[in-house]
Amino acid sequence: MAQMQFDATEDDIKVWLAEADEQIELLQNDVIRLEKDYSDESLVQGIFRAAHTLKGSSAMIGHTRMAELTHAMESVFGMVREGKLTPTTEIVDSLLAGVDGLNALREEVVTKEQSDVDLSPSVAALRDIVEQGGGTFARMPGQPPAAGGQEPGAGGQAGPAPTTGSLLERFPLEPDEIEAVKATLESGAMVWLLEVDFQPDSLWLAVRSFQSLNDLSNVGELLKTKPTSEEVEAEKVGPKLQAVIAGAAEAAEAITKTAVVIEDVVNTSLTPYTLESLSPSPAAAGEGRGEGAQGEDHPHPSPLPPAGEGTELIPSQTKPPAEAGQRVATASRVVQNVRVDVERLDNLMNPVGELVIDRNRLQQLALQLETELGAHDAVDALNETSQHVGRITDELQEEVMRIRMQPIESVFNKFPRLVRDLAGKLGKKVDFIIEGKETELDRSVIEKIDDPIIHLLRNAIDHGLEMPEERRAAGKPESGTIKLSAWHEENHIVIAVQDDGRGMDPAKLKASAVSKKIITQEVADRMDDRAAVELIFAAGFSTAAKTTDVSGRGVGMDIVRANIEKLSGFVTIETAVGRGTRFLVKLPLTLAIIRALLVALAGRKFAIPMATVMETLRFDAQDVRTIKTHEAIQLRGRILPLVSLRDLLRLPALLYPAPGEPASASPEDEDGDAASNGASQGMRDVGDAEGDSMMEMGNRPRRQKMFVVAVRVGDRQMGLQVDALVGETEIVIKPLSRFLGDVRGIAGVTILGDGQVAIICDIPSLINRVVQEQLLA
Amino acid sequence: MAVDFQQVVVFELSAETYALDILHVHEIIRVQPVTPVPGAPEYIEGLINLRGRVVPIVDLRKRFGLRARPIGDRSRIIVVQVSDDILGIVVDAVSEVITVAPEFVEPAARVVTGLDAEYIRTIAKVEGHLVAVLNPEKILEYSDSEADEVLMLGPGE
Numbered sequence: 001m002a003q004m005q006f007d008a009t010e011d012d013i014k015v016w017l018a019e020a021d022e023q024i025e026l027l028q029n030d031v032i033r034l035e036k037d038y039s040d041e042s043l044v045q046g047i048f049r050a051a052h053t054l055k056g057s058s059a060m061i062g063h064t065r066m067a068e069l070t071h072a073m074e075s076v077f078g079m080v081r082e083g084k085l086t087p088t089t090e091i092v093d094s095l096l097a098g099v100d101g102l103n104a105l106r107e108e109v110v111t112k113e114q115s116d117v118d119l120s121p122s123v124a125a126l127r128d129i130v131e132q133g134g135g136t137f138a139r140m141p142g143q144p145p146a147a148g149g150q151e152p153g154a155g156g157q158a159g160p161a162p163t164t165g166s167l168l169e170r171f172p173l174e175p176d177e178i179e180a181v182k183a184t185l186e187s188g189a190m191v192w193l194l195e196v197d198f199q200p201d202s203l204w205l206a207v208r209s210f211q212s213l214n215d216l217s218n219v220g221e222l223l224k225t226k227p228t229s230e231e232v233e234a235e236k237v238g239p240k241l242q243a244v245i246a247g248a249a250e251a252a253e254a255i256t257k258t259a260v261v262i263e264d265v266v267n268t269s270l271t272p273y274t275l276e277s278l279s280p281s282p283a284a285a286g287e288g289r290g291e292g293a294q295g296e297d298h299p300h301p302s303p304l305p306p307a308g309e310g311t312e313l314i315p316s317q318t319k320p321p322a323e324a325g326q327r328v329a330t331a332s333r334v335v336q337n338v339r340v341d342v343e344r345l346d347n348l349m350n351p352v353g354e355l356v357i358d359r360n361r362l363q364q365l366a367l368q369l370e371t372e373l374g375a376h377d378a379v380d381a382l383n384e385t386s387q388h389v390g391r392i393t394d395e396l397q398e399e400v401m402r403i404r405m406q407p408i409e410s411v412f413n414k415f416p417r418l419v420r421d422l423a424g425k426l427g428k429k430v431d432f433i434i435e436g437k438e439t440e441l442d443r444s445v446i447e448k449i450d451d452p453i454i455h456l457l458r459n460a461i462d463h464g465l466e467m468p469e470e471r472r473a474a475g476k477p478e479s480g481t482i483k484l485s486a487w488h489e490e491n492h493i494v495i496a497v498q499d500d501g502r503g504m505d506p507a508k509l510k511a512s513a514v515s516k517k518i519i520t521q522e523v524a525d526r527m528d529d530r531a532a533v534e535l536i537f538a539a540g541f542s543t544a545a546k547t548t549d550v551s552g553r554g555v556g557m558d559i560v561r562a563n564i565e566k567l568s569g570f571v572t573i574e575t576a577v578g579r580g581t582r583f584l585v586k587l588p589l590t591l592a593i594i595r596a597l598l599v600a601l602a603g604r605k606f607a608i609p610m611a612t613v614m615e616t617l618r619f620d621a622q623d624v625r626t627i628k629t630h631e632a633i634q635l636r637g638r639i640l641p642l643v644s645l646r647d648l649l650r651l652p653a654l655l656y657p658a659p660g661e662p663a664s665a666s667p668e669d670e671d672g673d674a675a676s677n678g679a680s681q682g683m684r685d686v687g688d689a690e691g692d693s694m695m696e697m698g699n700r701p702r703r704q705k706m707f708v709v710a711v712r713v714g715d716r717q718m719g720l721q722v723d724a725l726v727g728e729t730e731i732v733i734k735p736l737s738r739f740l741g742d743v744r745g746i747a748g749v750t751i752l753g754d755g756q757v758a759i760i761c762d763i764p765s766l767i768n769r770v771v772q773e774q775l776l777a
Numbered sequence: 778m779a780v781d782f783q784q785v786v787v788f789e790l791s792a793e794t795y796a797l798d799i800l801h802v803h804e805i806i807r808v809q810p811v812t813p814v815p816g817a818p819e820y821i822e823g824l825i826n827l828r829g830r831v832v833p834i835v836d837l838r839k840r841f842g843l844r845a846r847p848i849g850d851r852s853r854i855i856v857v858q859v860s861d862d863i864l865g866i867v868v869d870a871v872s873e874v875i876t877v878a879p880e881f882v883e884p885a886a887r888v889v890t891g892l893d894a895e896y897i898r899t900i901a902k903v904e905g906h907l908v909a910v911l912n913p914e915k916i917l918e919y920s921d922s923e924a925d926e927v928l929m930l931g932p933g934e
Contacts, residue, residue, distance in 0.1 A: 354829055649815040737833045739864055743816045749824060749831050757812040757824040757831055
C-alpha cells in the first residue's frame with residue numbers, strides 16, 4: 001500500500017474529516033432520493049453544494065483523486081440542477097457508486113494509505129452521463145485544457161495585478177462601501193486591499209479562489225471580494241482575486257502568509273487603505289467609473305478596464321454592504337454546538353450511575369437510623385440532606401441521559417440504500433417509507449440496533465415481498481411497500497418493519513418446522529397460530545426454499561431475537577396471509593439506568609425491569625388452578641399462567657451456602673413473613689441435594705400466601721411467583737463479566753443500595769423459555 | 778538485573794502450593810458472601826461488590842477438578858487482574874510473598890502437578906519445594922464449550 005501525504009496538519013485533517021463526513025453523509029442520504037424527487041430544488045441544490053464543497057476541501061488538502069471524483073459527480077448534479085438531465089436508475093447507480101468511492105477515499109485520509117479502489121470506471125461513467133446529456137465535461141487536472149477554454153464567466157483580465165494606481169482605481173468601491181471602510185479605519189483597525197494573482201492556466205481557479213476566501217476569512221474580516229463567494233461557487237472566477245480585508249495591524253503578516261501558501265498563487269500584494277486614499281480625487285472622479293455612473297448623458301463610453309470588470313460584477317457591486325457585512329458576521333459567529341467525544345459522554349455516565357447507587361444507599365441509611373433512633377434532629381437533617389442529594393442526582397441523571405439521546409435518524413439513514421440494493425439484486429420493486437426518524441433514544445441502544453433492523457428489512461424484502469408478477473397476479477401493485485417506523489411508547493421506543501407482502505401462513509410454518517425436525521408433529525398440532533408464527537425464531541428455521549445470499553447468511557431470526565433481547569427488548573410479529581407482516585421491536589430508551597422491581601428469591605434480591613411489570617399480586621396458594629399440566633391463577637376473569645421464578649432461573653442448583661455467609665444474614669428477613677418462608681429455608685437445606693428445594697416448591701402448603709409479579713412481553717402475559725416483594729428502585733445496569741459468557745435469562749447485574757450485587761432478570765428470554773418448555777412438555 | 782527477579786504470591790489450594798505473579802494480583806481480601814449467578818458455569822461461585830465493581834469469584838478447584846474443601850478461617854480471595862478483566866480466586870490460604878531468582882524458575886512443561894499444564898506458566902523452586910506459578914490469562918480465558926453445556930435450555934437451542 002502506498003503511503004499518502006496530505007497537505008494539512010493532523011489538526012486540519014480532523015477538521016477536514018468532520019466536514020467531509022457531513023458532506024458524504026448528505027450525499028449518501030440524499031442522492032438516493034434524486035430518483036424520485038429530482039424536481040425538488042432544495043434537495044438538488046443541497047446535493048450540488050455538498051459535492052462542490054467536498055471538491056474544494058479535498059483539493060485543499062491535496063487529495064486529487066477525491067477532487068476528481070467529486071468534480072465528476074458535481075458536473076452531473078449541476079446538469080440535474082439545471083434541468084438538463086433526468087436522474088434515471090442507471091444514473092443514480094453511477095452516482096451511488098461514486099459515493100462508495102468517496103467513502104473509500106475518505107478512509108485514505110484516515111489511514112494515510114492509498115486504497116486499491118479503482119475510480120476510473122466511476123469517473124468515466126459520470127463523464128459519459130454528462131456528455132450524453134449534452135453537457136461539456138469541465139477540464140480536470142491531467143486532461144489537456146480545451147483550446148481557448150476559459151471557464152464560463154471567467155474574468156476577462158489575464159494580465160498580472162496592476163499594483164500601481166490609486167486603490168480605488170484598482171478596486172472600485174461604492175460610496176457606502178467607502179463609508180464602511182472609513183468607519184473601520186476610524187475605529188482603529190486596519191483595512192487592506194489584497195490582490196492575488198493565480199497562475200492563469202491553473203485548472204483549479206475556482207477551488208483556489210474558494211480556498212483563498214475561506215482561509216482569509218479566518219485571519220481577517222472580508223468586507224468585499226471579487227469574485228464574491230457566490231461567484232466562486234458558481235465558478236465565475238478569473239486568475240485574479242481582490243479582497244478588501246479588515247483586521248488588527250498585526251494581521252497583515254498573517255494575511256500575506258495565508259495568501260502566499262495557497263497553491264498556484266504567483267503574486268500577492270497587500271496595500272493598506274488610508275482615510276486620504278478613500279477621498280476620491282477630482283481626477284479619479286472625472287476619469288473613473290464614478291462619472292460613468294452619474295453621467296447618463298455623457299457621450300463617451302467608459303474607456304478603461306474597470307468598466308469592463310464592472311459589467312461583469314454588477315450583481316455584487318450593487319449589493320448593499322450591510323448585507324455583505326452580515327454575511328461576514330454569520331461566517332465568524334461562534335458555533336454554539338460543541339462536539340464531544342462519545343467516550344467522554346460514556347465516562348460521564350459512570351459516575352452518575354455510582355451517584356444513583358449512593359443516593360439509594362443514603363436514603364436507606366436515613367430510614368434505618370430513623371427506625372433505630374426515632375425522632376432526632378440529626379436524623380431529620382440527614383433525611384433532608386439525603387432528599388436534596390436525591391433531587392440533584394435525579395436532575396443530573398436526567399440531563400446526562402438527555403445529552404446521550406440521539407435521533408434514530410443516524411441509523412435509519414443507512415437503510416434506503418440497503419433496501420434499494422437488495423431489491424435490485426432480488427428483482428423486486430420496493431417503495432421504502434421511513435417514518436419517525438426524529439425519534440430519540442440513548443446512544444448505547446442506537447449503536448446496537450442496526451443489525452437487528454437490517455435483518456428484519458432483509459427478511460421483509462427477501463421473504464415478505466413477492467416478485468412483481470406474483471403481486472400483479474394477486475391484484476396488488478407491482479411495487480411492494482416496506483415501511484420502517486419508530487415512535488415512543490412510555491419509556492420505550494418501538495421500531496416497526498412492515499411489508500405488504502405475502503404474510504406468513506401458520507400451517508406452512510408448522511409443516512416446515514416438522515420437516516426440519518425442529519418440532520414433532522404432535523407439538524405442531526397443539527400449537528396455536530401465534531406460536532406457529534414464532535417458529536421463525538427457532539434456531540435453524542428459514543422459510544425460504546433455498547438460501548439466498550440476502551437473508552441466509554447463517555444468521556437466522558433466532559439470532560435477531562437474541563440480540564434484541566440482549567438489549568432488554570423484545571420482538572413481536574403481526575401477520576396476515578396475503579396482506580403482509582409487521583415486526584414490532586420494543587426497546588428501552590436507555591440501557592444504563594432503569595427502574596426495577598426488587599423481589600426476593602431464596603434469600604437473595606433479584607431485579608425485574610419495571611418495563612415488563614404489569615402489577616404485583618398476593619394470592620393464597622389454594623387459588624392456584626392447574627390447567628392441563630400448567631399452573632395458573634385467575635386475574636379479573638382472565639387466566640394468568642403461573643411460573644415459579646425460582647424454577648425458571650434454575651435457582652435450586654445454586655443453593656449452596658455462599659462462602660462464609662451466615663444463613664441469618666440475609667437482609668430479606670426484616671422484610672417480614674413472606675421473605676423468610678422458603679427463602680431462609682432454602683438457605684439452610686443447601687448442603688444436601690439440589691432437587692430438594694424443587695420438591696419443596698412443588699408441595700407448597702395450601703394456605704401459604706404467595707407473591708406474584710404479573711409481567712408482560714408483547715401480548716404474552718405471565719405470573720411469576722416470587723418469595724417476597726422488596727420494593728421499586730432505580731438501578732444501574734452493569735454487564736455480566738465477560739468471563740461468565742452469555743448467560744441466558746440474565747440481563748445484567750446491579751449493585752443495590754445496601755451494597756449487595758443483584759441479578760437483573762431478562763424477562764423476555766425467560767418467558768420464551770417457558771413457552772418452549774410448555775410446548776415440549 | 779533486578780528485573781529478572783520475580784515476586785510471587787504463594788497460596789494453598791487443596792493441599793498443594795501454587796503461586797501467582799504479584800503483577801497480576803490486584804489485592805487479597807477475606808472471603809465474603811457472593812451473589813450466585815443462575816445459569817453460569819459451575820466453577821463460578823458468584824459475584825461480589827468490590828468497592829462498586831462487580832467481580833466474579835471463581836472456585837479454582839471446580840475449574841481444575843480438584844477435591845473440594847470447606848471455607849476456613851484462612852481462606853482468602855485473591856483478586857487477579859489481567860488487562861481490563863478482574864476476577865477473584867478462592868484459595869485455602871495465602872502463605873507469603875517471595876522473590877524468586879531467575880535460576881530457580883523453569884518452564885512448566887517438564888513438571889507434573891495436579892493441574893493441567895496449560896494453566897501453569899512456570900515452576901519455581903522455593904525452599905526446596907516446587908511451586909507452580911499460574912498463568913492468569915489462561916485461568917481468565919472464558920471457555921465457550923463449558924458455558925454452552927450449562928446453558929442448554931429448552932428445545933431449539
